[in-house]
């Protein structure tokens with residue numbers, strides 16, 4: 001329990017965490033991108049496209065992209081920000097008391113020159129990934145290490161593996177259970193209840209703190225066909241449920257913002 005090893009995921013260096021009861025997770029340094037998670041029951045819970053680039057040339061299609069400092073095209077910077085296309089550092093790992101973890105960090109010195117020039121604010125990001133037997137905990141700290149406030153948005157753009165779209169039900173983002181029949185792309189502002197995701201793979205209970213919003217996305221058949229990094233009917237096999245801070249907020253010099261996401265295998 002608590003083993004953390006370096007592995008390869010495609011052509012990308014990655015960290016594999018082995019947690020209690022056989023739980024495991026894999027996170028690439030490119031993007032600090034969690035690409036696989038299974039709890040003690042061994043069921044993979046995270047979708048990653050078979051056609052995803054896995055060489056750092058493009059964002060990974062699937063997993064948990066870390067979105068920072070911009071959500072989607074809502075700003076003048078890179079779509080969904082630069083964190084998902086930057087190479088993070090493994091800053092710590094370990095485990096005790098039924099939990100194993102790895103922590104990844106990124107600051108302005110890690111950015112490609114063009115990226116740094118476009119967003120000249122000193123900052124530090126820390127993504128901590130904690131594995132329990134039946135639970136994954138993600139925690140993102142954004143720290144302003146400069147002398148002037150900056151604005152940012154963020155999300156943990158989680159692609160959940162499902163069996164078929166027709167079997168997906170989501171509780172907690174709107175009144176009643178939400179079903180997805182084709183393309184769906186919606187920001188639910190101010191979600192405070194836990195969310196339950198049901199599919200033929202079982203149920204997951206999702207909770208978040210710090211992130212005020214939840215984005216639910218599936219491209220549906222037509223948009224999926226237009227995505228070069230998504231294969232055939234893969235859109236049938238995932239839904240994105242993303243804890244998000246969509247409207248930019250100001251972070252004062254020296255300040256830290258924290259967003260958390262817990263995903264638990266439910267009965």
Ligand code: TA6
Pocket residue numbers: 059072079080157185215216217242
């Ligand atoms: O979070 C939803 C969304 O903004 C959708 O509009 C959809 O385009 C998705 O993210 C994926 O974006 P990407 O840049 O990874 O293709």
